[in-house]
Amino acid sequence: MFSSTDDASRALVLFSGGQDSTTCLAWALERFAQVETIGFDYGQRHRIEMDVRQETLREMRAAFQQWRDTLGEDHVVDLAVLGQISETALTRDVAIAYEQNGVPNTFVPGRNLLFLTFAATVAYRRGLNVLVGGMCETDFSGYPDCRDNTMKAMQVALSLGLDQKLRVETPLMWIDKADTWALGESLGGATLTNLVIEHTHTCYNGVRETLHTWGYGCGECPACALRKAGFEKWRS
Numbered sequence: 001m002f003s004s005t006d007d008a009s010r011a012l013v014l015f016s017g018g019q020d021s022t023t024c025l026a027w028a029l030e031r032f033a034q035v036e037t038i039g040f041d042y043g044q045r046h047r048i049e050m051d052v053r054q055e056t057l058r059e060m061r062a063a064f065q066q067w068r069d070t071l072g073e074d075h076v077v078d079l080a081v082l083g084q085i086s087e088t089a090l091t092r093d094v095a096i097a098y099e100q101n102g103v104p105n106t107f108v109p110g111r112n113l114l115f116l117t118f119a120a121t122v123a124y125r126r127g128l129n130v131l132v133g134g135m136c137e138t139d140f141s142g143y144p145d146c147r148d149n150t151m152k153a154m155q156v157a158l159s160l161g162l163d164q165k166l167r168v169e170t171p172l173m174w175i176d177k178a179d180t181w182a183l184g185e186s187l188g189g190a191t192l193t194n195l196v197i198e199h200t201h202t203c204y205n206g207v208r209e210t211l212h213t214w215g216y217g218c219g220e221c222p223a224c225a226l227r228k229a230g231f232e233k234w235r236s
Contacts, residue, residue, distance in 0.1 A: 009167070010034040011130040012123045014115055015074075017053025018202045019215070019227060020134030020172055022195070023180055025060065026187040027171045028132045029067040036072045036126060038119050042079040042111070048208060050076075052201040059199050063191050073126075077118050112145035113154065120158045120166055129166060131158075136172040139180075139226055148173055177230025202227050 011028045015021045015037035028035045039053050054074075061068050112135060119131050135146040144150060148170070155168040172180055184192050196215065201208065203217030203224050210216065214231035217224035 009130045010126075010128045011036070011132050011169070012075075012119055012126070012128045013037050014119055014131065014133040015039055015053060015057075016134075017049045017056045017200055018134070019184075019196050019200050020136065020180060020202075022056055022060075022192075022200050023184045023187070024132050024134045024171055025071075026064075026067075026184065026192055028130075028169075029064075029070050030187060032130065033070065034072055034128070035070050036075065036128060038075040038077065038122055040077050040079045040115055040118070048206045049201045052199065052208075056195070056199045059195050063195060064188060075122050077122070079114060079118070110145070112143075112150070116154050116158065116168065120162060123166065124162050124164070129164070130169055131166065132169045132171070134172050135170045136175070136180075138172075138174055139176045139230070176233075177226050178233035181230055181234040 009032050011032040011034070013021065013025045013028050013035060015025055016039060025035070025037065037053075037057065039050065041047070041050055057071070057074060061071060112133070116131060116133070123129070123131060133151070135151060137147050151168050151170050151173070155166065158168075159166045171183070175183065181193070181196075184196055188195070197213070198211070198215070200215060201217075202215065204221040205218045207218040208216040210219070212219060212228065214228045217227070219225075219228065
């Protein structure tokens with residue numbers, strides 16, 4: 001277990017209800033005196049994650065008494081306009097493929113930029129000074145809005161635009177999916193590992209009919225393949 005805390009900081013976690021954001025939530029709960037969560041409904045094809053995230057939050061509160069008082073309000077922002085202007089495999093019923101520039105068509109341009117901007121707006125109103133996201137440059141598909149330089153630039157821009165210091169934390173930035181499984185276990189033991197397997201959602205196709213050893217999903221989309229491979233590497 002991590003035990004370090006930052007009593008002067010209060011965090012807002014970008015929480016989709018997936019493995020990465022659930023691990024980041026646990027990471028934040030170990031460190032900050034107050035933690036709130038925010039989710040975005042943008043017309044995503046795998047919209048089931050909006051239901052799963054509420055279930056995951058309930059399970060987190062029930063399973064971890066030490067975090068119950070720290071975990072505060074959840075916020076949901078309607079960003080339907082993003083889905084309306086995006087022609088991607090995450091917002092349209094089209095096959096997942098790679099574009100000519102090598103980036104998959106699951107990339108939703110501007111998504112994380114908008115997420116951080118709206119999260120910063122909520123954080124400002126709520127008196128929160130840290131944004132926590134599951135962006136990662138190790139196990140990712142080349143999304144430019146997941147890169148460390150993008151996060152650093154957003155931290156500077158948001159702090160300047162709000163005229164107050166706002167920190168952007170990305171605890172998964174330099175680790176792979178196997179390490180993410182390991183991090184979750186170090187934070188919450190087998191209880192958190194089982195919670196991630198049984199209650200979180202990652203599958204781009206929104207499939208929750210089959211429970212695999214690594215969680216629910218179609219087992220074929222890039223998100224499922226990455227999660228499965230990370231789980232098997234971690235367990236080996």
